[in-house]
Amino acid sequence: MKFASTALGALGASVLLSSAGALDLDVESPDSIKEVASVVAAGMREWYTGDRPGDVPGNLPAPYYWWECGAMFNALIDYWYYTGDDQYNEITTQAMQHQVGEKIVAFMPENQTKTLGNDDQAFWGMAAMSAAENKLPDVKEGPSWLSLAQAVFNTQVARWSSTCDGGLNWQIFRINNGFTYKNTISNGCFFNIAARLYKYTGNTTYADWADKAWQWQLDTKLFEIKDGGYHFYDGADEKDNCQKVEPIQWTYNIGVHLAGAAAMWNASDISKNGTRKERWAKELDLLIKGLDIFFPDGVMKEVACEDIGTCNNDQRSFKAYLARWMGYAMLVAPELTFDELMKRLKASAPMAAKTCNKSTDSQANCDLKWNPKGNPDGKIGPGENMAVLEVVQNLLVKNAPGPATEAVGGISKSNPDAGGGTMDAPVTFNPVTTAGRAGAGILTALVLGATLGGAYWMVS
Numbered sequence: 001m002k003f004a005s006t007a008l009g010a011l012g013a014s015v016l017l018s019s020a021g022a023l024d025l026d027v028e029s030p031d032s033i034k035e036v037a038s039v040v041a042a043g044m045r046e047w048y049t050g051d052r053p054g055d056v057p058g059n060l061p062a063p064y065y066w067w068e069c070g071a072m073f074n075a076l077i078d079y080w081y082y083t084g085d086d087q088y089n090e091i092t093t094q095a096m097q098h099q100v101g102e103k104i105v106a107f108m109p110e111n112q113t114k115t116l117g118n119d120d121q122a123f124w125g126m127a128a129m130s131a132a133e134n135k136l137p138d139v140k141e142g143p144s145w146l147s148l149a150q151a152v153f154n155t156q157v158a159r160w161s162s163t164c165d166g167g168l169n170w171q172i173f174r175i176n177n178g179f180t181y182k183n184t185i186s187n188g189c190f191f192n193i194a195a196r197l198y199k200y201t202g203n204t205t206y207a208d209w210a211d212k213a214w215q216w217q218l219d220t221k222l223f224e225i226k227d228g229g230y231h232f233y234d235g236a237d238e239k240d241n242c243q244k245v246e247p248i249q250w251t252y253n254i255g256v257h258l259a260g261a262a263a264m265w266n267a268s269d270i271s272k273n274g275t276r277k278e279r280w281a282k283e284l285d286l287l288i289k290g291l292d293i294f295f296p297d298g299v300m301k302e303v304a305c306e307d308i309g310t311c312n313n314d315q316r317s318f319k320a321y322l323a324r325w326m327g328y329a330m331l332v333a334p335e336l337t338f339d340e341l342m343k344r345l346k347a348s349a350p351m352a353a354k355t356c357n358k359s360t361d362s363q364a365n366c367d368l369k370w371n372p373k374g375n376p377d378g379k380i381g382p383g384e385n386m387a388v389l390e391v392v393q394n395l396l397v398k399n400a401p402g403p404a405t406e407a408v409g410g411i412s413k414s415n416p417d418a419g420g421g422t423m424d425a426p427v428t429f430n431p432v433t434t435a436g437r438a439g440a441g442i443l444t445a446l447v448l449g450a451t452l453g454g455a456y457w458m459v460s
């Protein structure tokens, strides 16, 4: 007995040891995909403490910002949708309902006003949109998921600016640092939400705003056709009438537009407006061609900062969103996107999984650098895990029915007028916490511009 149990103990230890180290992913096996997604999601969840007694639901501990927590719950909503594992649904619902805000119910909580950007708000709004699309049940007491996405849309429409002939400013409140910057991610998130609301509800008001946000960015040269595909830049400042575009390219900017364009294509009815349908098919083609820059050697890379080692905590999560929105595009526009996008995910996901080490049998921590030529970065965090989780779980799109709509399967309650009310601007802003915000925006752009210098070719 004694001997046997010692032997068993030794066996147990060696199993544990051999399970430490890189995760192997078989991209053709749904079981393997789910297993890897499960341990990576569990590792990500370890960073979150908001459900503990006395802690605040919907915040990640410092130094991670509020918006990233919303982005993380979006990843978990999709995790449940793709894998069927609902173990995180409760903390997701709790966090999202806690952060809807007080005076205006549109993800504008008072605690965040000193640094609240349109992009920050929108990351929570897009999580609510995913909840509606994936049919996460609405809560009994509290706003519906769909109405929260509508509320974010309505509050942002009201902020459509007159400088530079339109667009959204980065910050919501004028007093906040970076207000004059008009960043691509804020405008891209607005486009994404408008397009998905159009697909979900069929209401053409949303489509008109999606068109407008797209066109304004194109006119402002926040994106343009280069080498046969769209290249998306970081933003421009109203102080010089948006004449000088910051040329840094991030994965999430092309991603947020890719999903929105796919929704526009899906929702356009050729018998009602053939021009609209054809137009979005062409845009999707240009978007897919623009992806190449982020897949050197076939594996997804945050080219602006990975090799030079300057990716900040925000940027360490950006690849998650490109993967997420590639998945969305494949779900709603498969005939135009599936082959091209799945090919890229299949090449990236095993490399991404290989960078993850198991910390326990059921949890792993992952690295930022997936490319075999890049040495591990050696840092771990929720963003690194989120990126691997998304690039892995989106391999499951083929088995998913795709986003619900009001007409087909949707269960979330609509409120087209959501998001009313007024709220005071902060009296003072906090220059320290404003500096590293979600959109990366002008501050990182300037820092990177200086660092990269002659290496602009790489990203522009």
Ligand SMILES: *[C@@H]1O[C@H](CO)[C@@H](O)[C@H](O)[C@H]1NC(C)=O
Binding pocket: 056, 057, 058, 098, 099, 101, 109, 110, 111
């Ligand atoms: C705002 O901060 C207070 C104090 O930490 C906390 O009790 C409250 O739950 C926070 N509100 C939100 C919406 O996070």
Ligand SMILES: *[C@@H]1O[C@H](CO)[C@@H](O)[C@H](O)[C@H]1NC(C)=O
Binding pocket: 211, 273, 275, 276, 279
């Ligand atoms: C059809 O779509 C085009 C392109 O998006 C748009 O400019 C036009 O206003 C739409 N026409 C109608 C009748 O909605």
Ligand SMILES: *[C@@H]1O[C@H](CO)[C@@H](O)[C@H](O)[C@H]1NC(C)=O
Binding pocket: 266, 331, 332, 333, 334, 335, 401, 402, 403, 404, 405
């Ligand atoms: C549009 O999206 C739905 C999922 O929301 C999907 O079932 C449908 O096949 C898509 N339409 C086309 C033409 O791909």
Ligand SMILES: *[C@@H]1O[C@H](CO)[C@@H](O)[C@H](O)[C@H]1NC(C)=O
Binding pocket: 355, 356, 357, 365, 366, 367, 376, 377, 378, 379, 380
């Ligand atoms: C995984 O383990 C290797 C070897 O010890 C190490 O170099 C790497 O940084 C680890 N990665 C993570 C994400 O912990």
Ligand SMILES: *[C@@H]1O[C@H](CO)[C@@H](O)[C@H](O)[C@H]1NC(C)=O
Binding pocket: 154, 203, 204, 205, 206, 416, 417
């Ligand atoms: C369509 O959306 C707009 C903008 O939110 C709203 O004002 C309008 O009432 C909606 N129309 C319908 C029929 O729901």
